[in-house]
Amino acid sequence: MVLRLPIAHFFEGVCFGLFLSMSIVTVQLGQCGNQIGFEVFDALFNDSHCPRGLCSKKENEAYQASCKERFFSEEENGVPLARAVLVDMEPKVINQTLSKAARSGRWKYGQHSCFCQKQGSGNNWAYGHEESIMNLIRKEVEKCDSLSGFFIIMSMAGGTGSGLGAFVTQNLQDQYSSALKMNQIIWPYGTGEVIVQNYNSILTLSHLYRSSDALLVHENDAVHKICAKLMNIKQISFCDINQVLAHQLGSVFQPTYSGEGSFHYRRNPLGDLMENLVPHPEFKMLGVRNIPQMSENSLAYSTFTWAGLLKHLRQMLISNAKMEEGIDWQVRPPLSGLPPLGKMSVNREIHFNTSIANLVILRGKDAHSADVGAFKDPALYTSWLEPVHAFNVWKTQRAFRKYERSAALVSNSQSLVKPLDRIVGKAWNMFASRAYLHQYTKFGIEEEDFLDSFTLLEQVIASYCNL
Amino acid sequence: MTQSVVVQVGQCGNQIGCCFWDLALREHAAVNKKGIYDEAISSFFRNVDTRVVGDGGSISKGKICSLKARAVLIDMEEGVVNEILQGPLRDVFDSKQLITDISGSGNNWAVGHKVFGSLYQEKILEKLRKSAEHCDCLQCFFIIHSMGGGTGSGLGTFLLKVLEDEFPEVYRFVTSIYPSGEDDVITSPYNSILAMKELNEHADCVLPIDNQSLFDIISKIDVMVNSGKLGAAIKPKSLVTSSTGVFKKRQEKPFDAMNNIVANLLLNLTSSARFEGSLNMDLNEISMNLVPFPQLHYLVSSLTPLYTLADVNIPPRRLDQMFSDAFSKDHQLIRADPRHSLYLACALMVRGNVQISDLRRNIERLKPSLQFVSWNQEGWKTSLCSVPPVGHSHSLLALANNTCVKPTFVELKERFIRLYKKKAHLHHYLQIEGMEESCFSEAVSSLSALIQEYNQLDATKSMPVEDLPRLNVAV
Secondary structure, eight states: OOOOOOHHHHHHHHHHTOOOOOEEEEEEEHHHHHHHHHHHHHHHHHHHTOSOTTSOHHHHHHHHHHHHHHHEEEOTTSOEEESEEEEESSHHHHHHHHHHHHHHSSOBOOTTOEEEOSSOOTTOTTOOOOSHHHHHHHHHHHTOSSEEEEEEEEESSSSIIIIIHHHHHHHHHHHOTTSEEEEEEEEOOSSOSSTTHHHHHHHHHHHHHHHOSEEEEEEHHHHHHIIIIISOOSSOOHHHHHHHHHHHHHHHHSOOBSSTTSSOBOSOHHHHHHHHHOSSTTOOEEEEEEEOOOOHHHHTTOOOOHHHHHHHHHHHHHTTOSSSSSOOTTOOOOOTTSOOOOOOOTTOSSOOOOEEEEEEEEEETTGGGOOOGGGGOGGGBOTTSOHHHHEEEEEESSOBTTBSEEEEEEEEEGGGHHHHHHHHHHHHHHHHTTTTHHHHHTTTOOHHHHHHHHHHHHHHHHHHHTO | OOEEEEEEEHHHHHHHHHHHHHHHHHHHHHHOTTOBOOHHHHTTEEEBOTTSOTTTTBOOSSBOOOEEEOEEEEESSSHHHHHHHHSTTGGGSOGGGEEEOSSOOTTOHHIIIIIHHHHHHHHHHHHHHHHHHTOSSEEEEEEEEESSSSIIIIIHHHHHHHHHHHOTTSEEEEEEEEOOTTOSOTTHHHHHHHHHHHHHHHOSEEEEEEHHHHHHHHHHHHHHHHTSSSOOOBOSSSOOSSTTSSOOOTTTOHHHHHHHHHHHHHHHHHHHHHSOOSBOOOHHHHHHHHOSSTTOOBOEEEEEOGGGGOSBOOOOOOHHHHHHHHTSGGGBSSSOOGGGSEEEEEEEEEEESOOHHHHHHHHHHHGGGSEEOGGGTTOEEEEEESSOOTTOSEEEEEEEEEGGGHHHHHHHHHHHHHHHHTTTTHHHHHTSTTOOHHHHHHHHHHHHHHHHHHHHHHHTTTSOOOOOOOOOOOO
């Protein structure tokens, strides 16, 4: 793999106060991964081409260029090409995704960046292992001047995204050991989309835990509620859900300043994220919260202060709320100076969400003046990290999309333990009855593989509970 | 994208098959306006240049030249297949895809299975191999037959073993018409039980259907149509009930309307694999999600709205009503009451302008009144296909792996025993080479074992759902 520093750009960057960003290669897997991937690139592109962004023209251009370098390469005729590899076991979704992007006329996918077989994987985790995918990824990597790492978008419930996702991540680990890998995993609705989703989930998570650097989790149930309660959408479609998701991801991955008040945008998005949020390999599960989130109509009539936004965001974190409505304000951090309240139990209802690490990303007007002191409270964090190491904030003047002020919180905390525990519990019950196992053994996944997965995940649950 | 081959066996199988091909053509004609041979059509049809003599005429892309069904037609009498070949669909079938005989199986499973099986095995293999060669990626065989007769039942199930041996990777979906209580074929219990053993052992998925349920559904539609309140405006584009395209009185040809229901079932089953949608479901996902244990592969189906099949304009029911109807015993294609039995798994395949929130809302609404087995409390598999069936805005196909199939099997077994105890008509079977009494006793044991599985599951119905103790790990 080639990791060249863009020397020419370096000088150019110094002159304009601009360092070009390292690039991220996105791998979109399965129907879910491809549908979401399209929305993510679309959101990133549209945001970066927002006319003014509430900042100076020069800043805006720097932002645009940085975003472009991260996520797009350029074709001869100037149309940006997403730095992405599209993978699916059957052609319908990829074809749709390619044409949707091409139709927009603003950006598109590379025609030859797709891998597709003829037959779907049948929701069977064990299905589908191909070398050609790695070749496509290599081609995309070679187009990058400097590679930050890989962003793999996949669902956990199906067969292609989940099984193939685990396989691809393992291969990336083997072939690109110095590049970072972040997996964007979609957790299915609790009430089934796929009957064997819990099996697929535990197999996927356990394998990813070994080969991925960070797991950024989005739960369909949570995003669905955001659509219903905050966006006021009546008939929610997967497109709506994916757009909310894309918005959240965009608010994390768009360029941010690396220093106070300078034009230096951070160069290494994945590296910076991991450095801040994954201090220990046993704790890899990250969640995103975003505020404010609302329909564009309501946006025009709303104003927010940083104080208000941050106050809500903090309470969302500690009470484990996924959105700014229905927050439980009763939940309080344990009083500092006193011993912790006792180990977390997955059964207790009201629970204070302890964090390992948090990253707040502020975008918009007067971001530099926002006071994030409340996030530095040691009571929010587990005892084995100092808040100065556990908490980071990135502030950028340039606004995100139409939000005059917006804040994102990426956290490594206990908030995913309960959902994980539920999934493991249901999978365990099903496993005990031996239901559906013959479908997996047919393709080489044995009972021992299941047991290994259970063991690993019980360990993860216990580790998070003991924070 | 993958292809499927339909194998229609016997009189019933071929009549249903014929309806299916008619509807499939109409559906693709309605969806594919430009006449381009695309992947959706290729799932069931080949594109052939008829000017080229012989077999080399397949065209894989471009404009549609002449569509040929991916089908093999088998019947040991000539009547039905001949009628098809003289009817409006004659050009859709390749004359090389047929296997016919003259004498028929005499409603005798043994004749169909043993006599014609061995007689035609090579020919059958040859036709199947040919049809597979024409496929880029063959995923599934759809077998359509009845259980009560001789050819569909005997030869149809003989086929299964051939398919399993020759194409082990390809799914075998069987649509089986079970005999109703008042069946006019006396030996239908023998034929059905003997066929059941084969279905148990060699089918991946079986969709049992009975004539009585189909008839009841048609009667309900008739009542709705003739009640006079709604008027009888004929819908210009809806799926008509006879292959000549003319609206025929139901009293004249009830089987046509009944066959159409089954044909629609197959269309809807494959729609999410053929057409786009926000949550696709391929055919192999059906087996993967709905068959928790290899023997328990019988799926009760229900289609709503029913009036998909009528030619009249009935105002669209509310979307939620469609979901409720799918779980009512009046809409099942076999006499069964899934609501009061135990669900092992349930698939909801929606077509049309329906979004994930509609689906979720209805699952939440209906869940409390349904009983799912303890280890699969959220046993739902869902799919959303954007393309609705012709002439309607949306439709729902529900497939349930539910213990409510048990009564059908129990009744079948009882009817069998009543006959077998008296050794009635047994000699017709035993005189066939290869048939012995042990064939019967093995078949009954196979069915009894299956019934016992369902009994055991039913016994867990009222038990409280407990979470099992989890693994203990040291941290």
